[in-house]
Amino acid sequence: MDASLDFYLTVFAPMGFREAARFDTDQGPVVGIAAADGFPHFWLSPAPVGTRHEAHVAFAAPDRDAVDAVDAVHASAVAAGHEVLHAPRLWPEYHAGYYGTFLRDLDGNNVEAVHHTFGTAAGT
Structure with missing residues (x-):
């Protein structure tokens, strides 16, 4: 995890990448990386030791009104099978x-459309 975080923070420093959020889990920290707007749009999480698994990519809706976009992504995936x-x-x-909402892409990755509302108990 430390090496991956260092890679993204170093290589993407010209884009303003920085650690913006960190949540501890039993497997290790989950880290949100932000760019110029300061919001953590890219997340890194540890893989369980000794396992190989798919990537988890999350694309964030930009505001509360965009929560409908998360539902639309789900509906589109269902419609396409x-x-x-x-x-x-x-x-x-x-x-x-x-x-x-979480989907499986054609390469087997876990792809997510998400909206984060920090500092409140209600997300929608």
């Missing part, structure tokens, strides 16, 4: 205000 890992909902086990 793509695998849905989790329908849109609040995910309080991640943090209050976490609203997202």
Whole structure:
């Protein structure tokens, strides 16, 4: 995790990447990386020791009005027959205000559309 974080913070420093959020988990820290706007749009999380798994890529909706975009991503995936890992909902086990849907891309990766509302218990 430290090496990956260092890579992104060093290589993407010209774009203003910096650590903006950190949540501790049993497997290690989950780190949100922000660019110029200061919001953590790119997240790194540890892989369980000794395992190989797919990538998890999350694309954030920019504001509360864009929560509808998360639902639209889910509807589009369903209409196209793509695998849905989790329908849109609040995910309080991640943090209050976490609203997202999780899909499987054609390469087997876990791809997420998400909206984060920090500092409030309501995400939608």
